[in-house]
Amino acid sequence: MSPEEFAKFYPPLLDWIRNTLTASAHMAQTVASRGFSRLPFYFTEKTLASTKIVLVDPMPMPPLSSMGYRRSPLEAMAYDAETVFASSTAMFNVEKMVAEKLGL
Secondary structure (H helix, E strand, O other), X not given: OOXXXXXXXXXXXXXXXXXXXXXXXXXXXXXXXXXXXXXXXXXXXXXXXXXXXXXXXXXXXXXXXXXXXXXXXXXXXHHHHHHHHHHOOOOOOHHHHHHHHHOO
């Protein structure tokens, strides 16, 4: 993404993030309240007590397609891999697919 594209799309994305956080703020819980037993090995008590989560279904998705996100080379590869995965029961080598698309 060019700096010009970033400057065009970042403000609406940031607005979407802020609106989503505001809309779900009333459902927020601290991470500490969820009782993840191993997180205290990696994060301080202060961080776990101050960091919030929201359980939602379905997960909100930003309007990335309207921002040209699908045209990103890495994102295109991810979409291609997801298509192959969803449409086939056969295993496939993702590393090989990415290497081929990158010309490696």
